[in-house]
Amino acid sequence: MDSLVIIGNGITGMTTARLVRKQSDRPIIVISDETDFFYSRPALMYIFMGHMKFEHTKPYEDWFWEKNKIQLLRATVTSIDTNAKSIALNNGQTLPYGQLVIATGSRTNKFGWPGQDLTGVQGLYGMRDLELMEKNTSNVSRAVIVGGGLIGIEMAEMLHSRNIPVTFLVRETNYWDNILPQEEAKLVGRHIREYGIDLRLGTQLKEILPGNDGRVRAVLTDKGEEIACQFVGLTAGVTPNTDVAKSSAIEINRGILVNEFLETNVPGVYAAGDCAEFRMNRPRHPKIEQLWYTGRMQAETLAKTLCGIRTPYDRGVWFNSAKFFDIEYQTYGFVSNLPMPDEESLYWEHPEGKHCVRIVYDKTNRTVIGFNLFGIRYRQAICERWIRDRRTVEYVLENLAEANFDPEFFREFEHEVIALFNSTNPARKVLLKRRRGLFQMA
Amino acid sequence: MQPISIELPHRDFSAIKKAGLALCAVGFLFMIMALMEVSRSNPVLFFMLSAGSMVTGALVFILPQLKESPAGIKHNRLFFLSATSRGFWGWAAAVFFTGFYVILYWFPQYLENLIRTTDWLSWIMRGKPADQWFLYGFYYTLAVVVMGIRMIVKNRHNRYQIIRTCSVMFFQLGFAFLIPGLLQLFNQPEFYFTYFWPLKYSYLFPNDIQWLMSQPGGLGVFMIYWGAMMSFVATPALTYFFGKRWYCSWVCGCGGLAETLGDPYRHLSDKSLWSWKIERYLIYSVLVFVVMTTLLLWINSATQGAMFGTWSQNFSSVYGFYIGALFSGVIGVGFYPLMGSRVWCRFGCPMAAILGLLQKYWSRFRITTNGGQCISCGNCSTYCEMGIDVRAYAMKGQNIIRASCVGCGICSAVCPRGVLNLENGPMEGRYNLGR
Numbered sequence: 001m002d003s004l005v006i007i008g009n010g011i012t013g014m015t016t017a018r019l020v021r022k023q024s025d026r027p028i029i030v031i032s033d034e035t036d037f038f039y040s041r042p043a044l045m046y047i048f049m050g051h052m053k054f055e056h057t058k059p060y061e062d063w064f065w066e067k068n069k070i071q072l073l074r075a076t077v078t079s080i081d082t083n084a085k086s087i088a089l090n091n092g093q094t095l096p097y098g099q100l101v102i103a104t105g106s107r108t109n110k111f112g113w114p115g116q117d118l119t120g121v122q123g124l125y126g127m128r129d130l131e132l133m134e135k136n137t138s139n140v141s142r143a144v145i146v147g148g149g150l151i152g153i154e155m156a157e158m159l160h161s162r163n164i165p166v167t168f169l170v171r172e173t174n175y176w177d178n179i180l181p182q183e184e185a186k187l188v189g190r191h192i193r194e195y196g197i198d199l200r201l202g203t204q205l206k207e208i209l210p211g212n213d214g215r216v217r218a219v220l221t222d223k224g225e226e227i228a229c230q231f232v233g234l235t236a237g238v239t240p241n242t243d244v245a246k247s248s249a250i251e252i253n254r255g256i257l258v259n260e261f262l263e264t265n266v267p268g269v270y271a272a273g274d275c276a277e278f279r280m281n282r283p284r285h286p287k288i289e290q291l292w293y294t295g296r297m298q299a300e301t302l303a304k305t306l307c308g309i310r311t312p313y314d315r316g317v318w319f320n321s322a323k324f325f326d327i328e329y330q331t332y333g334f335v336s337n338l339p340m341p342d343e344e345s346l347y348w349e350h351p352e353g354k355h356c357v358r359i360v361y362d363k364t365n366r367t368v369i370g371f372n373l374f375g376i377r378y379r380q381a382i383c384e385r386w387i388r389d390r391r392t393v394e395y396v397l398e399n400l401a402e403a404n405f406d407p408e409f410f411r412e413f414e415h416e417v418i419a420l421f422n423s424t425n426p427a428r429k430v431l432l433k434r435r436r437g438l439f440q441m442a
Numbered sequence: 443m444q445p446i447s448i449e450l451p452h453r454d455f456s457a458i459k460k461a462g463l464a465l466c467a468v469g470f471l472f473m474i475m476a477l478m479e480v481s482r483s484n485p486v487l488f489f490m491l492s493a494g495s496m497v498t499g500a501l502v503f504i505l506p507q508l509k510e511s512p513a514g515i516k517h518n519r520l521f522f523l524s525a526t527s528r529g530f531w532g533w534a535a536a537v538f539f540t541g542f543y544v545i546l547y548w549f550p551q552y553l554e555n556l557i558r559t560t561d562w563l564s565w566i567m568r569g570k571p572a573d574q575w576f577l578y579g580f581y582y583t584l585a586v587v588v589m590g591i592r593m594i595v596k597n598r599h600n601r602y603q604i605i606r607t608c609s610v611m612f613f614q615l616g617f618a619f620l621i622p623g624l625l626q627l628f629n630q631p632e633f634y635f636t637y638f639w640p641l642k643y644s645y646l647f648p649n650d651i652q653w654l655m656s657q658p659g660g661l662g663v664f665m666i667y668w669g670a671m672m673s674f675v676a677t678p679a680l681t682y683f684f685g686k687r688w689y690c691s692w693v694c695g696c697g698g699l700a701e702t703l704g705d706p707y708r709h710l711s712d713k714s715l716w717s718w719k720i721e722r723y724l725i726y727s728v729l730v731f732v733v734m735t736t737l738l739l740w741i742n743s744a745t746q747g748a749m750f751g752t753w754s755q756n757f758s759s760v761y762g763f764y765i766g767a768l769f770s771g772v773i774g775v776g777f778y779p780l781m782g783s784r785v786w787c788r789f790g791c792p793m794a795a796i797l798g799l800l801q802k803y804w805s806r807f808r809i810t811t812n813g814g815q816c817i818s819c820g821n822c823s824t825y826c827e828m829g830i831d832v833r834a835y836a837m838k839g840q841n842i843i844r845a846s847c848v849g850c851g852i853c854s855a856v857c858p859r860g861v862l863n864l865e866n867g868p869m870e871g872r873y874n875l876g877r
């Protein structure tokens with residue numbers, strides 16, 4: 001039968017394999033050069049911090065794959081021959097395929113900084129980086145992290161857990177404020193500093209300076225300051241890993257180009273996850289989706305297509321989540337970092353500065369567009385439903401307790417959010433319909 | 443399999459924490475000394491030197507955490523430290539706990555001098571000298587209280603954990619230590635209101651019932667009534683509304699010890715499918731065993747021994763030895779540092795078996811998952827003391843309804859994406875299929 005070959009054993013590759021297996025008996029081979037078994041990439045930090053061992057980050061026990069007749073191969077795919085419908089491996093083997101899925105993920109961005117390849121300078125993307133980081137961080141008296149995204153702050157937390165002083169260079173005026181509105185960005189910034197991280201806002205890396213031993217000795221910032229350090233973490237984003245398709249007939253831009261069915265220009269060849277780039281324009285959605293969730297959802301769509309039900313990818317209502325040291329973050333729908341002309345937002349922050357809620361809504365018809373939550377958990381299903389059903393901000397506030405997903409006995413803040421709204425909208429006062437209480441569920 | 447070699451990180455305990463550990467060690471040495479003849483001359487002094495130093499040392503170790511870093515989940519280095527990752531100190535602790543139980547159950551004569559150091563307290567509380575069980579009860583309660591403080595400090599950002607920990611400390615201190623002691627002071631039968639059949643199996647055995655019936659005053663009869671009500675009415679009712687957690691992680695003394703003294707070891711429970719299988723065979727076998735023992739004893743008692751003679755009594759002794767002592771004590775607590783904090787609760791406890799069946803088929807309790815937010819990181823499964831592979835459900839967006847879940851809430855607390863929540867709700871639709 002038509003064999004399915006998948007390059008990459010990340011969330012995208014493995015979800016595709018699993019779901020195709022549920023619907024068909026065809027041979028499935030997954031090839032990866034990173035690890036023998038699928039593990040959770042977002043959990044890398046916890047291995048370094050001693051919260052878990054590598055084995056705990058594997059979502060399935062090792063026997064699972066064989067039992068489901070999903071063949072795993074540890075090798076690097078060096079090239080794809082779309083005419084012969086085969087791929088070449090670094091061990092000299094060639095492997096024919098019926099259908100091919102490219103799910104090769106990303107790699108760390110390096111922007112050509114002088115000194116970026118010195119010993120002690122690295123990114124964090126995979127298992128190899130983690131091992132390298134283990135080596136690079138022994139006997140380090142200061143580390144510098146460059147780039148204020150999600151991986152940067154994780155790296156800061158990792159180093160902090162080993163008691164290594166960290167200087168965190170962030171280009172933006174507030175942490176991650178190319179995504180977060182100012183208030184939220186400041187909230188996170190305060191928390192980063194609470195941990196003793198030396199957060200340098202509005203500061204860029206200019207050069208990484210070598211010592212006599214070929215190791216990093218210091219970094220030079222655009223402000224002309226030299227910061228002595230023995231470790232530099234490069235965390236200014238990731239870029240699609242398209243190497244494998246480069247010398248083939250498969251079209252590439254920044255990522256491997258696909259249509260809404262995740263089909264490349266070559267019939268029978270698909271790409272999904274971090275490495276794929278959509279051809280079509282989708283308002284407010286990025287063309288390259290570099291998330292665990294999107295990898296999984298793209299794979300869920302792709303599996304249907306591979307099993308004969310050609311299905312377009314639908315991201316649904318946007319959501320994402322992360323954790324900044326101790327502060328959890330969830331977002332539903334669209335919350336843009338800069339105020340949009342036709343939108344208004346209600347922003348409530350707890351006096352302690354570790355919890356906040358932002359609800360963005362349309363100025364004219366008052367329908368809710370997005371939520372930002374810090375230090376508070378909301379139900380995804382409820383928020384999605386409100387956004388999809390175009391509920392007004394007044395309706396949402398009245399029913400806010402329904403969305404609360406914090407554990408039992410936690411402080412409930414709905415009243416305070418509503419009180420704030422009422423004080424600024426005296427003409428439209430709302431009343432909380434009910435408290436969440438201990439025995440209520442949505 | 444992964445060629446990753448994580449060396450021991452260079453970060454160490456702070457000086458004050460080291461001092462706390464040292465004080466604990468000193469107290470421990472005095473405790474060993476108290477086992478010997480020397481302590482006879484001044485048992486109270488030895489009590490102060492051993493228990494006093496250990497408690498002070500533990501608090502000196504625990505309390506600085508309040509200032510060390512902001513509140514939040516701090517499992518840093520757990521898998522690097524030898525005490526919490528089955529290294530040398532982990533094994534040493536296991537040998538110590540196991541040895542303690544063996545001596546306690548079968549060679550209490552060696553504890554004689556140590557028991558005498560608690561006489562003074564026993565006199566105050568019970569109006570009589572201490573015995574091995576008083577000693578045991580005292581140190582057990584002390585462990586729950588001191589390590590409960592640790593649990594609260596560690597989870598000070600989480601109200602569910604704070605309240606729950608206060609609850610187990612309260613029930614252990616009040617109902618499993620003070621009240622049974624005071625009852626004796628007032629010449630009443632020693633009785634534990636928070637333990638009932640089948641965990642405290644003998645409370646429904648004919649012998650205990652006859653003994654309680656024969657007590658002067660109405661209290662004995664009330665105790666029989668109380669025990670039966672708790673076993674047959676309160677257990678199903680409370681489990682229906684709250685799940686098995688109302689008992690296992692809020693009231694029970696075994697659970698109380700697991701949630702406090704056992705907390706540093708919770709991640710060592712086995713999560714494999716294989717161990718889940720073993721768990722089901724073992725726990726339901728024990729349940730059948732205890733039900734049979736109870737039935738045999740009653741049939742025998744009703745027929746005045748005509749039916750089984752001494753045979754049913756032997757059956758009950760076998761249960762007492764293998765399950766009551768060896769399993770629940772020696773293995774149950776002794777293996778904390780090797781197999782996690784809930785070995786007994788997971789593999790052996792017949793009470794947990796019944797509560798579990800109720801929880802699975804007749805309860806409003808479930809752990810809900812928040813849409814598609816799971817990143818499969820594995821924190822929930824790793825820190826589930828019952829060895830439940832929580833992630834397997836969370837990834838699919840399925841509710842978690844497992845007989846063994848004690849509702850400790852730690853999976854929900856450690857999840858970095860806020861995916862899990864313990865909830866009580868209508869039974870219909872409780873089992874969802876997820877994605």
Ligand SMILES: Cc1cc2nc3c(=O)[nH]c(=O)nc-3n(C[C@H](O)[C@H](O)[C@H](O)COP(=O)(O)OP(=O)(O)OC[C@H]3O[C@@H](n4cnc5c(N)ncnc54)[C@H](O)[C@@H]3O)c2cc1C
Pocket residue numbers: 007008009010011012013031032033034035041042043044045075076077078103104105106124125126151154241244272273274275289290291292293294295321322817
């Ligand atoms: C530290 C870190 C934290 C993160 N945290 C989050 C988070 O909290 N939430 C979130 O949504 N996302 C997070 N992400 C992003 C998320 O992990 C990725 O979006 C996701 O893993 C991408 O999955 P994928 O399957 O598309 O690719 P990958 O997981 O990258 O898998 C691709 C695999 O293919 C292999 N491969 C590549 N080329 C070849 C070849 N030629 N031959 C053989 N094998 C090859 C690679 O080695 C790799 O193992 C995080 C990423 C990192 C690095």
Ligand code: SF4
Pocket residue numbers: 815816817818819820821822823832833836837856857858859860861862
């Ligand atoms: S801890 Fe949370 S994110 Fe991690 S696997 Fe469990 S449910 Fe998923």
Ligand code: SF4
Pocket residue numbers: 822825826827828829830832842846847848849850851852853854
């Ligand atoms: S599933 Fe969660 S609540 Fe239940 S026992 Fe495990 S960690 Fe505790």
